[in-house]
Each structure stands twice: as C-alpha cells, then as structure tokens.
Amino acid sequence: MSAATVDTLRRGNAAASVPAGDTASSRSDHIKFAVFAIAVLTMPVWLSPIGAGYPDLVQKFAIFGIFAIGFNILFGLTGYLSFGHAAFLGVGSYAAVWSFKLLTMNVVPAMIFGVLASGVFALLIGYVSLRRTGIYFSILTLAFAQMSYNLAYSVLTPITNGETGLQLALHDPRVLDGPAEAGLPTTTLFGMETIGYPGFYVCAVMLIVAYYVAMRITRSPFGMTLRAIKSNQNRMNYTGFNTRPYTLAAFVISGMYAGLAGSLMAVVDPLAGAERMQWTASGEVVLMTILGGTGTLLGPVLGAGIIKYFENIFSAFNDQVLGRIFDFLPEVLQNLMVTLVHPFVGEGWHLTLGVVFMLIVIFLPGGVMEGIGRISARISRSRSNRSS
Amino acid sequence: MTIFDRNVNRRRLLQGGVAVTAGLAAPNFFVKGAWAEEFRNNPGNAKSIKLGFNVPQTGAYADEGADELRAYKLAVKHLNGEGDGGMMNTLKPSSLKGNGVLGKKVEYVTGDTQTKSDAARASAKRMIEKDGVIMFSGGSSSGVAVAVQSLAQEMGVIFMAGLTHSNDTTGKDKKRYGFRHFFNAYMSGAALGPVLKEEMGTDRRAYHLTADYTWGWTQEESIKNTTEGLGWQTVNAVRTPLGAGDFSQYITPVLNSGADVLILNHYGKDMVNSLTQAVQFGLRDKMVNGKKFEIIVPLYSRLMAQGAGENVKGILGTTNWHWSLKDEGSQAFVKSFGQEYGFPPSQAAHTCYVQALLYANACEQAGTFYPPEVIKALEGFEFDGMGNGPTLYRAEDHQCFKKVLVVRGNENPTNQFDLLEVVKEVPREAVTYDWKIFGGELGPYKV
Numbered sequence: 001m002s003a004a005t006v007d008t009l010r011r012g013n014a015a016a017s018v019p020a021g022d023t024a025s026s027r028s029d030h031i032k033f034a035v036f037a038i039a040v041l042t043m044p045v046w047l048s049p050i051g052a053g054y055p056d057l058v059q060k061f062a063i064f065g066i067f068a069i070g071f072n073i074l075f076g077l078t079g080y081l082s083f084g085h086a087a088f089l090g091v092g093s094y095a096a097v098w099s100f101k102l103l104t105m106n107v108v109p110a111m112i113f114g115v116l117a118s119g120v121f122a123l124l125i126g127y128v129s130l131r132r133t134g135i136y137f138s139i140l141t142l143a144f145a146q147m148s149y150n151l152a153y154s155v156l157t158p159i160t161n162g163e164t165g166l167q168l169a170l171h172d173p174r175v176l177d178g179p180a181e182a183g184l185p186t187t188t189l190f191g192m193e194t195i196g197y198p199g200f201y202v203c204a205v206m207l208i209v210a211y212y213v214a215m216r217i218t219r220s221p222f223g224m225t226l227r228a229i230k231s232n233q234n235r236m237n238y239t240g241f242n243t244r245p246y247t248l249a250a251f252v253i254s255g256m257y258a259g260l261a262g263s264l265m266a267v268v269d270p271l272a273g274a275e276r277m278q279w280t281a282s283g284e285v286v287l288m289t290i291l292g293g294t295g296t297l298l299g300p301v302l303g304a305g306i307i308k309y310f311e312n313i314f315s316a317f318n319d320q321v322l323g324r325i326f327d328f329l330p331e332v333l334q335n336l337m338v339t340l341v342h343p344f345v346g347e348g349w350h351l352t353l354g355v356v357f358m359l360i361v362i363f364l365p366g367g368v369m370e371g372i373g374r375i376s377a378r379i380s381r382s383r384s385n386r387s388s
Numbered sequence: 389m390t391i392f393d394r395n396v397n398r399r400r401l402l403q404g405g406v407a408v409t410a411g412l413a414a415p416n417f418f419v420k421g422a423w424a425e426e427f428r429n430n431p432g433n434a435k436s437i438k439l440g441f442n443v444p445q446t447g448a449y450a451d452e453g454a455d456e457l458r459a460y461k462l463a464v465k466h467l468n469g470e471g472d473g474g475m476m477n478t479l480k481p482s483s484l485k486g487n488g489v490l491g492k493k494v495e496y497v498t499g500d501t502q503t504k505s506d507a508a509r510a511s512a513k514r515m516i517e518k519d520g521v522i523m524f525s526g527g528s529s530s531g532v533a534v535a536v537q538s539l540a541q542e543m544g545v546i547f548m549a550g551l552t553h554s555n556d557t558t559g560k561d562k563k564r565y566g567f568r569h570f571f572n573a574y575m576s577g578a579a580l581g582p583v584l585k586e587e588m589g590t591d592r593r594a595y596h597l598t599a600d601y602t603w604g605w606t607q608e609e610s611i612k613n614t615t616e617g618l619g620w621q622t623v624n625a626v627r628t629p630l631g632a633g634d635f636s637q638y639i640t641p642v643l644n645s646g647a648d649v650l651i652l653n654h655y656g657k658d659m660v661n662s663l664t665q666a667v668q669f670g671l672r673d674k675m676v677n678g679k680k681f682e683i684i685v686p687l688y689s690r691l692m693a694q695g696a697g698e699n700v701k702g703i704l705g706t707t708n709w710h711w712s713l714k715d716e717g718s719q720a721f722v723k724s725f726g727q728e729y730g731f732p733p734s735q736a737a738h739t740c741y742v743q744a745l746l747y748a749n750a751c752e753q754a755g756t757f758y759p760p761e762v763i764k765a766l767e768g769f770e771f772d773g774m775g776n777g778p779t780l781y782r783a784e785d786h787q788c789f790k791k792v793l794v795v796r797g798n799e800n801p802t803n804q805f806d807l808l809e810v811v812k813e814v815p816r817e818a819v820t821y822d823w824k825i826f827g828g829e830l831g832p833y834k835v
Contacts, residue, residue, distance in 0.1 A: 054514065054517035055513075056513035154627075154629070162601065163531055165506075167534075167538065184538065269539075271505065271506075271509065271538075273506050312510065315499075346445075347445050347446060347500065
C-alpha cells in the first residue's frame, strides 16, 4: 500500500505541477468548471441508462465527491496522507443531526454546524498530528479516528446513541420550528423538502461550490505553497519558511470539506451512525482519490463515483440478474458464464474493486485522470498527424 | 469496398445504440413523476410486482441472512404457484390464490444490510428508488430494523421486519409502515421466568453480558425484570461491542464475581463465540454459592446451536419457532424447505417466509397494493396454520402475539439438526402485554 501510494504520489505531483495563474489556463479552468457543473446537475439523466440515476446513488456521488475533493486538498497538494478523515465525516453528521434535533429541520444551519464542528475537531487533531510527517502522521490520524469511532460507540453514547445511531425523535425540542405535526418531520431548505431529487440538487450545488473553492485554492499562491511543501518540505524550512501554519490550514480545510459531506449525508437522510467513522471509511476516501487521480481536481470526484457505483450496483447483482445478462448465449455457456462471473459480483464486489484498483495503480499510477489524459493526447496527436 | 461497408455498419450500430438507450431512458424518466401522484411504486398495469429482500450477507449475522434469503426465494416460488405451496395450504383464513399477488407475478431483488444502519438504509433506498419495490423485508438486527423501519415510514413503502427481537421495534420506535412477526425480548422474559424458577430456584445471582445496541439493551432489561421478579440478584451487566470476536476479557471477571448464572444477551456469531469461550473457561463445571453454575441464552436459534456445537448441551433459552414442531403448518414448511435445500429451516427463515406470505395475503384481502389499505388488512389480522398456533397481528403496535417456545440444548442429538429440544410451549396469553408500557407512536397511514 505505502509503496504504491508513494509512487502515485510522485506521479500525481508531476501531473499537478501544471503552470498556474496565467490567463490561458484560467480560461480553460473556467470552461472545465462549466462543463463539470452541467455534468453534475444532469447526473440523474445521463446516469439512468447504467442504472445509477436514482436519488440515493446520485446523492452519494455528490456527497463522496465533496469528501474526496476535500481529502485531495490535503493529500494531493501537501502529500500528507491522512488515514482518519472519516472521523470528520462522522463529526459533521452528528453535528447536523443535533442541529435537526435541537434547532430546526432547515438544512442550512445543519450544514454550517457540521462544517464548523469538524473544522474545530480537525484543528485539534491536526495540531497534534502534523508534528510528524510520512507514515507517523498517517498512523496518528488513524489512531485518532479509531479513537473517535470507539468513543462514539461506547462512552459518548448519550451524544451519539451508540450502535443504534443518532436518529430524529418525535419529542425533540426543535426550538425554531415549533411543535411537530403527526409523524417525523423531513429536512427542508426554507420550506422545500430535501429528500429524493431535491436533496440531490442541494448536494450537487454544494459539490459545484466545493469544486470551485478547491479550484481557486489549487490555483492560488496558497496552493502553490502547499505543492512546494509536498515537493520538499525540508528545503522550504531551511529557507526560513514556516510550513506548519500552511499544512495545518490545509488539514483544517480538508476536515471542513469532510464535515460538509457528513452534514449532507444527514441532510438527505437524518441519521448518523458510528460506522461512518470506522477506519474502512477512511481507507475508502484514500482509494477514491488514488483511483481517480491524486492531485487533480476532477479525479477524486470520478474515483468517488466509481467506488460508490461498485458498492451499490455491483453488490446487488445476483445469479438471477447475471442469468438475464448472459441470456443471449446458449444455456450451457450461459450457466458457465454465470458461474465464472459470480465470485466477482454480489458479495464479491470488493474483489472486483480490488482488481480494478490494482490494474490502475500498476498501469495508470495517475489514476483515471492519467488514462483520460493519455487518450486525449493520442487523439490530438493523431489529429495533428492527419492535418500535416 | 468491404472496408466501406464495415464503417457504415459500425456507425449505424452506434447510432442505433444511442437511440435505443435514449428511448429506454426517456419513459423511465417521465413516468416516475406520474406514478408519484398515487402512491410510491404503484405497479399499475404491470404484469409483475417486485419485493425487496434486504438481508445481512456479510458480518456477524450472515448465516441468518443466508437462511432468510432461502426462505424468501421459497415464498416467491409458492406465491407464484410453483412448488408444493408450503404453508400457503395451511394458512387460515387465506385469500392467496397461487397465481402471484392480485394476479401479478412476484419478482424480487436482494440487498446486503451488512448489519449496519447506513448500509441497510442505502440498500433499501436502492430497492425503493431504483428497483421500484412495493414492499421490502428482512434483516437480522434490531438496530437495522429500527433504522429501515423509519425509512419505510418516510418513503411510504411497507417494511415486513425479519429477525428482530428488541422491544423497541414495536415499542418506542414502532411505525405505521413496519410490521413484526417475530417475538420480542419482553416475551422471552415472560416465557423463561417460570421455567427458570422451576429449574434454578429463587435464590440466584445473575451476571449479564449484553450486545451493545438496542436489542441487547431491551433484552437485558426484560430478562432482568423477570429474574429480579423471581427474587434473583443481578451482580453486574456488562456491555460488549457487536462482533467482538474475542470475549475472554469479558468472561474472566465473571469467575470472581460471585455470580452463579451467566446470561448471554448475544446473538449470531457473537453468541457462538461467547458461549464457546464461557464453556472453555470451565464456567459450567463450577460450583458457586453451593449451586451448579448455569448459563442462559435468552434468544436461541438452531443456526447458533449448530455453530456452538457441543457447548449448547443443556443450555436454556427461547425461540420463535423450531422445525421439530408437529403442527400441520410447520410440517408443510419443513417439508418444502427440506426438498428445496436439503436441510431444515431456521427460525429466521420461518419468520421471513411467514412475513412474505402475510403481506401477499393482506394485499389479496385488501384487493389493492395501496399501502394504507394493506396496512389496515394486516392490523388486527387473526390467523392460524403458520407454525405458531393462533396468532394475532395486534393493531396498536404491529406486533404478532403467539406462543413462545422455551428450548434447551439437546443432550443426545439424533442428527446434526436435532440440536434443541422444546421444553415448554408457553401459550399466547402468558406472553401478551399491554402495548402502552413501551410508549411510541405509529404515525400516519398516508405519507
């Protein structure tokens, strides 16, 4: 894992060191941003042919896209590999659900509290963890996240409701909303319900905002400093440059992104469970970022989409579905194919994901984005060949 | 020339492919809105309906989940008029016809709850939003059941709970759109009480190990109330995390606590591990306070007994159902399940099979899939022939009331499935309680 990570990290660095700031690239940035925004907002349409256009999954794409973009600000730019980012996701969720329980069902305060709470939490953990670099930093963040997970599970049960998870209840105060009518209330954006597709559009708008902010950060002098830290922190220190405030700021920003993602999870589904903070969830976002392309803006979003697609669609394939897919083959071949493919779908979706991840790390260390880059380079090359 | 032709074909193929995809996607996109007018996932004029089976396929309860899925597949077969019909022939009163439900063929989709609230809800949402199920069922954890039940209420899709034993499911967290056939912790306590008194007397000191989530908490409370009512003392109650694997650190303190009864509020692989370790630590060979040390597993299942092997011999507990029951319904179910899979069904399989049939029957009775009408048909439904004797689906909390089995690990099993012997069939009246004691509110019919 660590060897592969270091390798992708190095390649990602090469990909990220695109000249920034000049007008040409800022124009192409804005075009890319516009295309990205349109693509995100129309996700329910163009994803439905592959069975992924339903509200819950497109919400997940957007939410985990935000999570991965934020993670990439830390990992892609500064090179600090945090293995405990799920803790901030969890904190954001709990803060948002508490806002729903105590204040109001409006999603805006919930998101603000989610981001603030995880920002403060990230400040504390970052302050301690950033005293170390490399593997020691990763282990520290992992330890903190696992600690938060276990606390949420046991000692903090009054706040987190332990294993059952924090849920809304009829007798919650909700001081700004007044007394509830029959049944549990749903989350709203100033009166508009935010479950189903409206919930997705809330997440999508936040994803676009998050992408824009990340783009500005990447192209700013601050982003340049972060990349410099990644390429050689010691050299920067020797020149008398204090890197600590910059790494801490990057850590807190990326923690706040995770908090935003966590609070959005509560927005579309007002429930928070401790398993969101588990180390597997932290590992997932690392996979997403590497799969998509470390240090790129779009890569983490793609990686998040691919992993969530596998988790939700591939895991639901059973033999019945497989049989239908291979229906065009003669029966003997059909049964053979079903038997062959069976271990890779359904419960075995992790296996497929693992194979895909291995292939990408070996052949495309820059992730999916490197693949896209190679293809577009080949196309433009063949086009220029033809024209000459 | 040939090259030219091939090019045209490829282009046509691409064009055709795009057109077909767009054509397939378009109606889906537009029709969705039209359906929402009436009720979610209304099958309308479709020839088939979809049910969602959301069971744990990974994690501590995976064995139960696998057996639940077998039962659901069998239920779908029977509802569609294939196979021997199983308990469809013994359900009384029955409106089932064996031609699907309301003339529509039954299809199903599956999902993995992973025994995690988040994953279970995501999987249930996929079934509801993408696959368009009109009912979903399953699960082997009360934490999950409570979480997806509130989703059912929000979405307006009926949830027929699978294996969930917490009082909360039909107590403080009950929902109009959630139904439970399985018994609960309170009923286990009420059924066990008299047997414990008879076998172990009124002067005992109990030590609880409890799975740390809603089910464990309510079972500990219910069993504690029962045993303290008998005059027992509770020495300590320790919470253990779900899926802990190694329980030795929790069992060692029991040895020196002065307790003479260990109550394991564990289920699935957790119970297999904790019981096995308790026996390995020699607890059952000990004499404490001049009495033989005893272990009680309030919620038992054959799958667990199979996992724990020799260690279950002589250990008391309760179950919802056992395959060795001799009534007509149980026999019919065991026979058709055995023919299909080659071994007898577990209680998890039984309750899930029954839930699927009861839902279908309620639709037939109501003459529609419209959830409020189906709910009304289920509420207060009094039936027999499903393996538990006369049973009532109580309208006030959506809990089934039926007899409860007190069982003991078989000392001399005659075969690998004959692991539990039924000590007592506690009648329905003895385990019925006032629904008001747990609070909670069902919520509205129309959402």
